[in-house]
Amino acid sequence: MKKVGVKFCGNCNPHVDTGEIYREIQDKLGQMEGLELVSKDTPGLDVLIVISGCPVDCAERPPGTYREVVAAGESVNRVGCAAAEISEKIMEQLAKIC
Amino acid sequence: MRTRQEYIDSLKALNTVVYAFGEKIDNVVEHPLTKPHVNAAAMTYELAHDPEFEDLVTTTSHLTGKKVSRFTHIHQSADDLVKKVKMLRGISQRTGSCYQRCVGFDGINALYATTYDIDQKHGTRYHERMKDYVKHLQETDNMVCGAMTDPKGDRGLSPGKQDDPDLYVRIVEKNDKGIVIRGAKAHQTGVVNSHEILIMPTIALAEEDQDYAVACALPVDAPGVIHIFGRQSNDTRKFDEMDQGNACFGVVGGEALTVLNDVFVPWEKVFMCGEVDFAGTLVERFACYHRQNYGGCKGGVSDIIVGATAAIADMNGVARASHIRDKIVEMLHLTETVYCCSIACSSQGRPTRSGAYFVDPLLANVGKLNITRFIYEICRLSHDIAGGLLATLPSEKDLQHPEIGPYVEKYFKGKADVPTEERYRIVRLLENMTGGTALVESMHGAGSPQAQRVMILRQGNLPHKVALARKLAGIEEKG
Numbered sequence: 001m002k003k004v005g006v007k008f009c010g011n012c013n014p015h016v017d018t019g020e021i022y023r024e025i026q027d028k029l030g031q032m033e034g035l036e037l038v039s040k041d042t043p044g045l046d047v048l049i050v051i052s053g054c055p056v057d058c059a060e061r062p063p064g065t066y067r068e069v070v071a072a073g074e075s076v077n078r079v080g081c082a083a084a085e086i087s088e089k090i091m092e093q094l095a096k097i098c
Numbered sequence: 099m100r101t102r103q104e105y106i107d108s109l110k111a112l113n114t115v116v117y118a119f120g121e122k123i124d125n126v127v128e129h130p131l132t133k134p135h136v137n138a139a140a141m142t143y144e145l146a147h148d149p150e151f152e153d154l155v156t157t158t159s160h161l162t163g164k165k166v167s168r169f170t171h172i173h174q175s176a177d178d179l180v181k182k183v184k185m186l187r188g189i190s191q192r193t194g195s196c197y198q199r200c201v202g203f204d205g206i207n208a209l210y211a212t213t214y215d216i217d218q219k220h221g222t223r224y225h226e227r228m229k230d231y232v233k234h235l236q237e238t239d240n241m242v243c244g245a246m247t248d249p250k251g252d253r254g255l256s257p258g259k260q261d262d263p264d265l266y267v268r269i270v271e272k273n274d275k276g277i278v279i280r281g282a283k284a285h286q287t288g289v290v291n292s293h294e295i296l297i298m299p300t301i302a303l304a305e306e307d308q309d310y311a312v313a314c315a316l317p318v319d320a321p322g323v324i325h326i327f328g329r330q331s332n333d334t335r336k337f338d339e340m341d342q343g344n345a346c347f348g349v350v351g352g353e354a355l356t357v358l359n360d361v362f363v364p365w366e367k368v369f370m371c372g373e374v375d376f377a378g379t380l381v382e383r384f385a386c387y388h389r390q391n392y393g394g395c396k397g398g399v400s401d402i403i404v405g406a407t408a409a410i411a412d413m414n415g416v417a418r419a420s421h422i423r424d425k426i427v428e429m430l431h432l433t434e435t436v437y438c439c440s441i442a443c444s445s446q447g448r449p450t451r452s453g454a455y456f457v458d459p460l461l462a463n464v465g466k467l468n469i470t471r472f473i474y475e476i477c478r479l480s481h482d483i484a485g486g487l488l489a490t491l492p493s494e495k496d497l498q499h500p501e502i503g504p505y506v507e508k509y510f511k512g513k514a515d516v517p518t519e520e521r522y523r524i525v526r527l528l529e530n531m532t533g534g535t536a537l538v539e540s541m542h543g544a545g546s547p548q549a550q551r552v553m554i555l556r557q558g559n560l561p562h563k564v565a566l567a568r569k570l571a572g573i574e575e576k577g
Contacts, residue, residue: 013191
């Protein structure tokens, strides 16, 4: 079981609803086998999903050797997408690296 | 860190003496005049426990290594300064009003750096006390009211030359246990719903004003402390709901006159006692930290005003008119300009000798001076777009009245698909956020415009600019 954590940027002036993206990811992860949503501070984290409200992506990263999937404003891993597609694109990236 | 509810419960346990409208307020948590300001401050506690916001609202203490509220943190980098501004904008977007904790935050940072410098020159031990005090704040997550502004009496006279010597807070007694202070602090944002007060001098002081060179911390409910809550424009609307505009969080911070009638402060909470040569440094540092804030907090408040203005334009059916769109663009431009100033003065921050980071003072003052103009312009444009309804809308009681309510409903309708009550609520929000007390706070909060002009002239490097011009003009320098 791979451990997946989520980290937010702090949402000073978000372009997207980061809470909604998180809830969608939560639902989608619940339907995927082999992945477990855990606290971002869990030791031995395999993947960190960073959800930043805008393209600046100033979220601090916790120490660790995990791989990252980064949603920053209307983009995932620096590829632009519509806000409604963000959680789906995150899941695609997760599937690639897990 | 305290939760929202723990903060509210902690206020109930205090014996803070608060008067308003000639009556004593026994419960600031529930009283309609003070409740919105409690709610706004409570948001700072709530967001510290929200994963979506914790990256900005919390940080790691350099003193203990523990996770703490950023409002109790000493800036350790330029990034900390930037995060402060971002945090302020984010919280403002959720309250639409002042949440008051930045004043104490700026006070502890200014004193942290200045006590270090005082100790270096005078061999005193203030900085260790200050560190202990910061640790105490980080441990308790107490809300601190930064108390700088004295009543000042005749502005043309120094503190010691006033007809009434109490018009600036002063030390009236020193003994082996501590000091006794007397005077008052004016315009104290959030003091009635804080836990502690951090007293600082309000101006640079001369040698003969040693008794006025005092910085110390005391509980808001210490014996001898009385708070007289200030009136705001429209404040009796706090007894209504819709007519308040922002019923949950109110407008600005809830200010009070805090009277200090011979209040005892133990030595461990005294951070300056007679060192007149550092009063000016402390005031300047505090002022610059505080002026840094405004592009963050007022930026967030302006985000709400811009949103409300765009909403009312749509409800009125004029959102697509080119002049409306142009004015909205102007409002956005002004909002982001003030935010730019706060980000800029933060990113150009540098360490003091204490290790605490300090903003670029020139850029911080430029930013606050912009606030004294741009917020007025943003509000003016919102009035332009919203229309005269802002000033003539009947009360919510009329809207809800069984006989005349249907007339209000019918004749204050905008676009057919927009319920009148929604239009009413947006107009009230705009009205309360863009006039009266809310505007004056932008002018005088963190110091009046002239204070910023003085600092800009001092920091503006004018001789360098003159030299550049002379060189390009081909003027040869002599000798």
